[in-house]
Amino acid sequence: MTAQPQQPAPGSESSPIPTSIFTEMTELARRTGAVNLGQGVPELDGPEQLLRDVADAVLAGHNQYPPAYGLPELRQAVAAHQRRRYGLALDPDGEVLVTTGATEALAAALLALTGPGDEVLTLDPCYDAYPAGARLSGATLTTAPLAMDGDSFSLDPDALRAAVTPRTRVLLLNTPHNPTGAVFTLAELTAVAELCVERDLTVITDEVYEHLVYDDTPHIPLATLPGMRERTLTVSSAGKTFNVTGWKVGWISGPAHLVAAVTSVKQFLTYASGTPYQAALARALDGVEDWAAGLRATLRGNRELLSTGLTTAGLRPWRAEAGYFLQADVRPWGFDDGHRFCRELPGIAGVVAIPTSAFRQGPDPAPWLVRFSFCRRPESLSRAADRLTAAARPR
Numbered sequence: 492m493t494a495q496p497q498q499p500a501p502g503s504e505s506s507p508i509p510t511s512i513f514t515e516m517t518e519l520a521r522r523t524g525a526v527n528l529g530q531g532v533p534e535l536d537g538p539e540q541l542l543r544d545v546a547d548a549v550l551a552g553h554n555q556y557p558p559a560y561g562l563p564e565l566r567q568a569v570a571a572h573q574r575r576r577y578g579l580a581l582d583p584d585g586e587v588l589v590t591t592g593a594t595e596a597l598a599a600a601l602l603a604l605t606g607p608g609d610e611v612l613t614l615d616p617c618y619d620a621y622p623a624g625a626r627l628s629g630a631t632l633t634t635a636p637l638a639m640d641g642d643s644f645s646l647d648p649d650a651l652r653a654a655v656t657p658r659t660r661v662l663l664l665n666t667p668h669n670p671t672g673a674v675f676t677l678a679e680l681t682a683v684a685e686l687c688v689e690r691d692l693t694v695i696t697d698e699v700y701e702h703l704v705y706d707d708t709p710h711i712p713l714a715t716l717p718g719m720r721e722r723t724l725t726v727s728s729a730g731k732t733f734n735v736t737g738w739k740v741g742w743i744s745g746p747a748h749l750v751a752a753v754t755s756v757k758q759f760l761t762y763a764s765g766t767p768y769q770a771a772l773a774r775a776l777d778g779v780e781d782w783a784a785g786l787r788a789t790l791r792g793n794r795e796l797l798s799t800g801l802t803t804a805g806l807r808p809w810r811a812e813a814g815y816f817l818q819a820d821v822r823p824w825g826f827d828d829g830h831r832f833c834r835e836l837p838g839i840a841g842v843v844a845i846p847t848s849a850f851r852q853g854p855d856p857a858p859w860l861v862r863f864s865f866c867r868r869p870e871s872l873s874r875a876a877d878r879l880t881a882a883a884r885p886r
């Protein structure tokens with residue numbers, strides 16, 4: 492991929508959006524032949540039956556616009572999934588909307604629910620679509636830092652409470668969390684739910700890693716907690732669950748009045764998309780548990796491979812209970828600045844990673860953390876580990 496010419500940001504013609512760190516690092520990996528552990532693009536493929544079902548759907552002529560809400564069979568599969576896994580009852584007609592990936596669901600929800608003068612509160616660090624989405628809607632993104640406990644991150648309810656102001660319109664919560672790999676506990680989420688009820692906040696939760704939890708803390712949708720169903724929009728997507736990030740099929744669910752507001756925006760973003768994918772995913776989602784158990788086993792093994800490789804190379808991996816990424820402390824190699832480490836790493840070791848500080852909105856207490864992805868083939872992770880070990884030396 493070549494760098495795009497810089498375009499003015501919407502609503503601020505004079506301030507161009509700089510090239511993202513993902514573009515910069517992906518380009519660096521391409522130019523140098525480095526092993527790319529930067530962006531979270533799976534090197535693994537989806538379930539074979541799902542791939543065949545999409546091919547069949549295309550050949551059977553399911554190639555025109557689906558209904559604006561999405562194909563009924565996928566909305567039913569999403570509702571069945573939420574009921575079966577979490578005990579959440581949803582009406583597939585009106586409480587579930589299929590979107591062009593989780594990204595569109597997030598953007599449409601922020602555009603529908605917030606505007607200039609409103610604040611969108613999220614945790615810091617956070618996924619890069621959140622500041623961009625808030626900016627599109629004209630709202631201000633505010634953040635509460637995650638707490639750092641030894642070698643992992645946790646949610647600090649006091650910091651979250653302190654960040655709520657009279658202008659806070661939406662809490663944007665992400666669990667399992669990218670980039671940290673934290674899975675928030677029942678105690679943490681209970682404190683969040685109490686705060687949302689007390690301050691009458693609407694919540695958007697991004698749960699795209701709901702099936703990729705490797706350790707003991709179970710994934711709990713915030714919508715299942717007392718007082719939350721009526722104020723929460725839950726977002727998920729097929730991309731991470733089925734290794735089909737290029738298909739961009741996501742969904743958002745919640746109370747009918749909130750889903751209707753999101754739909755009214757979504758119909759003029761894309762209207763609707765992905766008919767053959769939606770048809771095939773309806774069937775795959777009904778059987779997701781078997782597939783996800785195998786995928787978790789693969790990714791758990793990958794996490795181990797990468798973690799061992801980083802440790803052998805003298806870096807200090809942090810704990811990650813879920814998702815695609817490990818953070819590592821790069822100070823043992825003599826770097827205090829993850830950005831500089833990541834710019835030099837392709838030259839030193841032939842590996843590309845992303846500085847965790849790229850996900851920071853506020854002050855960064857840990858600029859020496861670097862994010863490595865493990866959603867790659869085991870051979871790629873072994874190659875990266877060998878290269879890192881060969882390059883390892885305190886400097």
Ligand SMILES: *Cc1c(COP(=O)(O)O)cnc(C)c1O
Nearest residue numbers: 592593594618669699728730741
């Ligand atoms: C990958 C990712 C998304 C984007 O999901 P799509 O379905 O590809 O749009 C959203 N949120 C988080 C936290 C992600 O990691």
